[in-house]
Amino acid sequence: MENSAENVRSQMRKGVLEYCILSILDKKEAYASSILEELKAANMIVVEGTLYPLLIRQKNQGLLSYRWEESTQGPPRKYYCITEKGRQQLREMDSAWQEIVDTIKTIKEN
Amino acid sequence: MENSAENVRSQMRKGVLEYCILSILDKKEAYASSILEELKAANMIVVEGTLYPLLIRQKNQGLLSYRWEESTQGPPRKYYCITEKGRQQLREMDSAWQEIVDTIKTIKEN
């Protein structure tokens, strides 16, 4: 309830996060920590406790698959990869996103 | 779990709804049913069970105030009106929204 500006952003991110993950993985496979970094670089701060369960949910929905890969430094990494079903979902999200952007524009204009 | 396309839209709308309400009330005061209509016209389908509690929450946060007004046909209407605090919040949401739009653009581009 304290940091109102941050809370506003946090609320708005909801629902858009899944879209971001699929978009990132549509470009190339990645492991959780690197996804976190890319989100951070794009100004979308997310914490581990949010990302990991989300990746698992998307995997369980068949939108993602993964493989383990050894790392030269540190523990093995779980590389996630978008599936064909994930790509279909992404296309739906693309148009859903455009729709929402248009909706906001409509409301702001009239 | 059935209508995937609609579910995708529903997920994405989350968090943006509060922004829509404040934007609508920033233009002129309105009562719940008319807000529902405007949202519907702008392609953002929302049901009563979502909107009423949301209006009450925003009122309790001091973002909105309301007054009762008799209607020529049907029961009295509760007209909601944005407060100064609500306008401040709206400005924060404007920039949060712009930030998210930019974030998606960044992720899609790189």
Place this chain on the structure above:
DNA sequence: TTAAATACCTTGCAAGACAAAGTACTAAAA
């Protein structure tokens, strides 16, 4: 006096974001 239309409200459930704490592997320092 019953039905239909208009409005507002509440309850209970489910999903999801996040803080916080935990597990596990590797490499380098003490």
Place this chain on the structure above:
DNA sequence: TTTTAGTACTTTGTCTTGCAAGGTATTTAA
């Protein structure tokens, strides 16, 4: 060789929110 630091993945519990479903109240017209 034990400890520390760094990297990475996972889980638990809490809080917020969206929504389906059902409920209350007022007015007008059949």
